[in-house]
Amino acid sequence: MYVADSRAGTTAAASAEGAARPRAGRRRAAVAPTVLALGTVSLITDVSSEMVTAVLPLYLVAGLGLSPLGFGLLDGIYNGFSALVRLVGGHFADRGGGRHKWVAGFGYGLSAACKPLLLMAQTLTPIGLILAADRTGKGLRTAPRDALISLSSTPETRGRAFGVHRAMDTAGALLGPLVAFLILRATVDGYDAVFTVSFCVAVVGVLVLVLFVPGSAGRHGGAEQQGSGASRAHGRALHGTAAGPAVGPEDVTDGDPRSATTAADATDATDATRSHDAAAHATNGDAAARATGGNATRPVEASTAPAATLRAALALLAQPHLRQLTLCALLLGLATVSDSFVYLLLQRRLGVADRWFALLPVGTAAAFLVLAVPLGRLADRVGRWRVFLAGHGALLLAYGVLLSSWHGTALPYAVLLLHGGFYAATDGVLMAAASDSVPEELRSSGLALVQTGQALARFVCSLGFGAAWTAWGDRTALTASTVALAVCALFALSLRPITPEGLA
Amino acid sequence: MTLRTRILVLISALVVLAGVATASVLHASARADRRNQTQPGGPRITAGTVALTGDSGRMIFRNMAWGPHRDELTTVPASDPAGPRTASDVKCLRFYAASGTGVCLQAVHGAVQDTYRAVVLDAHLHETAHYDVPGIPSRARVSPSGRYAAWTAFVGGDSYAGTNFSTRAAIVDTRTGKLTPSLEAYRVVKDGRPHRAADVNFWGVTFAADDRTFYATLATKGKTYLVRGDLRTRTVTTLRTNVECPSLSPDGTRIAFKKRVKGLPKDAPWHLYVLDLRTMRETPLAEPRSVDDQAVWRDDHTLVYALPGDYGADLYTVPSDGTGKPRRISTAAVSPAYVN
Numbered sequence: 150m151y152v153a154d155s156r157a158g159t160t161a162a163a164s165a166e167g168a169a170r171p172r173a174g175r176r177r178a179a180v181a182p183t184v185l186a187l188g189t190v191s192l193i194t195d196v197s198s199e200m201v202t203a204v205l206p207l208y209l210v211a212g213l214g215l216s217p218l219g220f221g222l223l224d225g226i227y228n229g230f231s232a233l234v235r236l237v238g239g240h241f242a243d244r245g246g247g248r249h250k251w252v253a254g255f256g257y258g259l260s261a262a263c264k265p266l267l268l269m270a271q272t273l274t275p276i277g278l279i280l281a282a283d284r285t286g287k288g289l290r291t292a293p294r295d296a297l298i299s300l301s302s303t304p305e306t307r308g309r310a311f312g313v314h315r316a317m318d319t320a321g322a323l324l325g326p327l328v329a330f331l332i333l334r335a336t337v338d339g340y341d342a343v344f345t346v347s348f349c350v351a352v353v354g355v356l357v358l359v360l361f362v363p364g365s366a367g368r369h370g371g372a373e374q375q376g377s378g379a380s381r382a383h384g385r386a387l388h389g390t391a392a393g394p395a396v397g398p399e400d401v402t403d404g405d406p407r408s409a410t411t412a413a414d415a416t417d418a419t420d421a422t423r424s425h426d427a428a429a430h431a432t433n434g435d436a437a438a439r440a441t442g443g444n445a446t447r448p449v450e451a452s453t454a455p456a457a458t459l460r461a462a463l464a465l466l467a468q469p470h471l472r473q474l475t476l477c478a479l480l481l482g483l484a485t486v487s488d489s490f491v492y493l494l495l496q497r498r499l500g501v502a503d504r505w506f507a508l509l510p511v512g513t514a515a516a517f518l519v520l521a522v523p524l525g526r527l528a529d530r531v532g533r534w535r536v537f538l539a540g541h542g543a544l545l546l547a548y549g550v551l552l553s554s555w556h557g558t559a560l561p562y563a564v565l566l567l568h569g570g571f572y573a574a575t576d577g578v579l580m581a582a583a584s585d586s587v588p589e590e591l592r593s594s595g596l597a598l599v600q601t602g603q604a605l606a607r608f609v610c611s612l613g614f615g616a617a618w619t620a621w622g623d624r625t626a627l628t629a630s631t632v633a634l635a636v637c638a639l640f641a642l643s644l645r646p647i648t649p650e651g652l653a
Numbered sequence: 654m655t656l657r658t659r660i661l662v663l664i665s666a667l668v669v670l671a672g673v674a675t676a677s678v679l680h681a682s683a684r685a686d687r688r689n690q691t692q693p694g695g696p697r698i699t700a701g702t703v704a705l706t707g708d709s710g711r712m713i714f715r716n717m718a719w720g721p722h723r724d725e726l727t728t729v730p731a732s733d734p735a736g737p738r739t740a741s742d743v744k745c746l747r748f749y750a751a752s753g754t755g756v757c758l759q760a761v762h763g764a765v766q767d768t769y770r771a772v773v774l775d776a777h778l779h780e781t782a783h784y785d786v787p788g789i790p791s792r793a794r795v796s797p798s799g800r801y802a803a804w805t806a807f808v809g810g811d812s813y814a815g816t817n818f819s820t821r822a823a824i825v826d827t828r829t830g831k832l833t834p835s836l837e838a839y840r841v842v843k844d845g846r847p848h849r850a851a852d853v854n855f856w857g858v859t860f861a862a863d864d865r866t867f868y869a870t871l872a873t874k875g876k877t878y879l880v881r882g883d884l885r886t887r888t889v890t891t892l893r894t895n896v897e898c899p900s901l902s903p904d905g906t907r908i909a910f911k912k913r914v915k916g917l918p919k920d921a922p923w924h925l926y927v928l929d930l931r932t933m934r935e936t937p938l939a940e941p942r943s944v945d946d947q948a949v950w951r952d953d954h955t956l957v958y959a960l961p962g963d964y965g966a967d968l969y970t971v972p973s974d975g976t977g978k979p980r981r982i983s984t985a986a987v988s989p990a991y992v993n
Binding site for chain 1: 655659663666667671672673674677678680682684685688763767768785786788789807808809849850852918921924
């Protein structure tokens, strides 16, 4: 198998951080410390944000005595806005190079700062504005964070890296409400305590990011996506340099014969990040030429690494693989019914008792948590594209179950398992797949582009599904979505976007 | 920074933040203790028996005054609403009663999360049935005969920073136990035509004396409507726009409601009005503040409603014909029902 071969051949340089501190008995190509650090940041941040989410309706109705109904109107605006902010975050993270950490940090910090503000707001309008700021923070940080994950792991283990990150993220989302309700239990109307604790937790998240996530991943010539195994090996070598200096000098002393060179490269690259000057690219280009034997399937992009401009980000779509991937994500997104509709259908079709309604998202999250890592690993082994499509197969199956007249007590569990499985097979896996074809200096923008496309497609689907439900009823609307999803999946299957390396 | 320094920085920050977090929780739980202590100057409250029938002219409500009887159903003579209170030991978030039937919307404290239920009470406040409520309860009503009970809950907050709320209004026949968990199951006739939409929301049911007709708020496509419902044909028909939380007068001729008035702040947009069902003319009431409550008719000429107060909510009264001035009748009280 190709993957196994390439791993065997490039162990030493496989992952800067994975290889930086080899331990006895540790599996090769385990998840990089950066990924674990980012996962920890996400876990902590999700505890913080889900604490607030869990008590917000209660706070508005019981604490402030407000009717939160008018609030829903703002929701759509937030969603569209958040998708655009994501592009901005991605762009800023790429510009000037190595800014991923700081843009992400700004996003995390902004969200953290919103928590104590909630204490002061007493009416809907300021609360709405604070939540908008919180979402802006989330939008800003997502793409740079995913870029950091992909930049700090090897192409072969990216699926797993994203799986680990998503699992940690979801664990936080599950813990958050628990913490919030424990606090409310210990107090009476302890919303102020919930917001204060949420703030403290968010600050810890920001601190872990600032202290333990290396700052200068990326900005290395963009040779990684070149069309040969050798160039991928080179890409990995560059990765080695990418995270090396940030982890600290003591971390790159593992006797790897390459570390000297990579350290030198890193210095070059770091110096070059500020100015994009041609000499730096030349250095990296030379390195690429050395490593690949001059083989470059896309000579234009190989010789001049794209500058991180908006135009360059959009130009990424000229690349067949990314274009196909984005197109498929868009199409499949257009047929993906939003979560709240799924839960409503589940309740109506399968007669889930009212009191369990609030727990349905927990079921999806639990399945996501359990399946994220195994499916991420599977994606690395059998191909991300396959797992991504299989995830949509699971969703299709869930729709089928919802449509069938078969009723049983196990059915809601099956649907939630499939729904969580769908997220586990698509959320991080798509990012891993997209990473394969986005050059490093545009990683953040490229991932943001795919995410935004998918988010907007899902938003459009939500509107369409709502309209179809209105016009034809829930059953017909779901049937239409199922057919649409099947057609999109077949189309995606026929496209079969192959990563340049033939990996996925 | 070396790894050692970074870990030291993190640990010291953790200590400080854990201190702040602990202090805030302790502060809030100390406040909880304070709330269990009677405040000087508050209403006098004694434990006792509270019944929904028998005694003439009483007001029953959720007592919000701090002390051991906080949140319990409490009664005062209707003629002396600020007088000494008798507490019942039954805790409710929202309450209503008529003709010896009460409905009490309660929180059920679970290990992981609070859930809610609607408890149907007999004249002695004993539970006769209970039903799951899918979210935070907001409105409760019982039909004048005591046969039907209705309640509304807010459902929402499922996802990250989710701000999309919806409401569910349920009606139960207390005689047969037959529950309609959501009025969305009813046929909607809007402007004379059948209307089907996913975004339909109902809240604020109020019953007529015939045990067949009810009124409620219907929201769809960003507009609110007053609907008249029929329990037998399971149909609701729109009558008018911009009517929320209707409350039918005892003689069945008028509806008090909150109306969204242009030019008011978005979070406090409602003024109280009374609509004459025969002429369809509406009269603004003399309450200048925004009222977010389903008003209660004390008699055919007087309305009672809650406004935010120092201990959660206070009860106010205003004449139903648009004259006079609002008057506070009771502090630390919400969800009143008048029983004879």
